[in-house]
Amino acid sequence: MIRMAAPVCIFAAVLASAMAVAAEEQTAPRVLLFTKSAGFEHSVIKETRRQPVSHAEGILRSLTDEMGAVLESTKDGRRINKETLSSVDVVIFYTSGNLTEKGNDGHPPVTPEGMNALFDWIRGGGGFIGLHAATDTFKSEGGATTAFTEMIGGEFVTHGEQFKASVRKVSPDHAAVRALPDVWAVQDEWYMFARLNKEHMHVLALLETGGGGNPQKMYQVPDYPIIWCRSYGDGRALYNGLGHREDVWEHPVFRQMLHDHILWAQGRGDAHTEPNYAEVVPE
Ligand SMILES: [Zn+2]
Known part of the structure; x- marks a missing residue:
């Protein structure tokens, strides 16, 4: 009887772990989209009287609906706080400027405590996604890299x-x-970009600017990271530099990428964030 018990026991353990995986897969992500522009306001995230739901929010909402996920979209910096964060799995920033100031769009700023709560929340296992203008947020002043730039992994120049x-x-x-x-x-x-956090960065995609006969001198540079990710404490952070244009948001590749980013940021599967800058980025 003791001989029989061992395989039964192993079977039960395998079944239990399979059920745990299934349960995890069934948990739809809760997503917070934050689009305050203390600096430049992009048209894709603009809300007007004629279009109260921004282009980006509309596309993200159709995607999260399809995923069975929950989406809250806000420009109100007061929503970045410990309590709100404790009820979401993934936070997406399409922001600009110093978000602790009212700035360009006039929406309420994030408090310094709110920003610290965001960093703590990611470290504790939260998932952060920065899109396009997100690297134009909390840029360095007086030479020091900000905590936000350190986290997101680079600064727009x-x-x-x-x-x-x-x-x-x-x-x-x-x-x-x-x-x-x-x-x-x-x-x-x-x-x-400047201030790339090469030490912690897992580069996902490079931008090839030289090909295609692009005549602009500023882009005659070696290929450089345009999508990357990292581990941040127990959490995950990803930046995707695309998404200025409305038609990029509408493109099935970009939309499906957002889907993949969200599930990864939620913590599914391996983090796969080993730093690889030196191996994949040309000198
Ligand atoms: Zn832009």
Whole structure:
């Protein structure tokens, strides 16, 4: 009888763990989209009387509905607090400027305590996604890299005229970019960065700006990271530099990427965040 008990016991354990995985997979993510613009306000996140739901929110809402996920979208900085964060799995920033100031769009700022709560929440296992303008947020003043830039992994410096560039996947099996083809040629506004957090960065995709006959001198540089991720304490953070243009948001590849980003940020599967900058980014 004792001989029989062992396999039964193993079977039960395997079944229990399979059930735990199934239960985890059934938990739909709760997502908070935050789009306050203390600095420049992008048209994709603009809310007007004629269009009270921004372009980005509309697309994200159709996606999260499809996923069975819950989405709250806000420009109110007071929503970034410990209590709100404790009730969500993933926070998406499409923001600009110093968010502790009222700034350009006039919506209430985030308190310094709120920002600290965000960092603590990510460290405690939360999932952060920054899109496009997110690196134009809490930029350095007086030479010191801000805590936000350290977390998100880079700081916006400049961009030129929009053009079609190639986004090349460099982490082929990564769950956060499953939908991204090996190479995706797309028209967008291409940010250039400083203060890349090379030490902690797992680069997911590079921007190839040199090909395609792009004449702008500023982009005659080696390929550089445009989508990346990292571990942050027990949590996960990802930045995707795309998403200036309305038609990028509408593109099935971008939409599916958001889907993949959200599930990864929620904590599904391996984090897969080992730093790889030196291996994948050309000198
Ligand atoms: Zn832009």
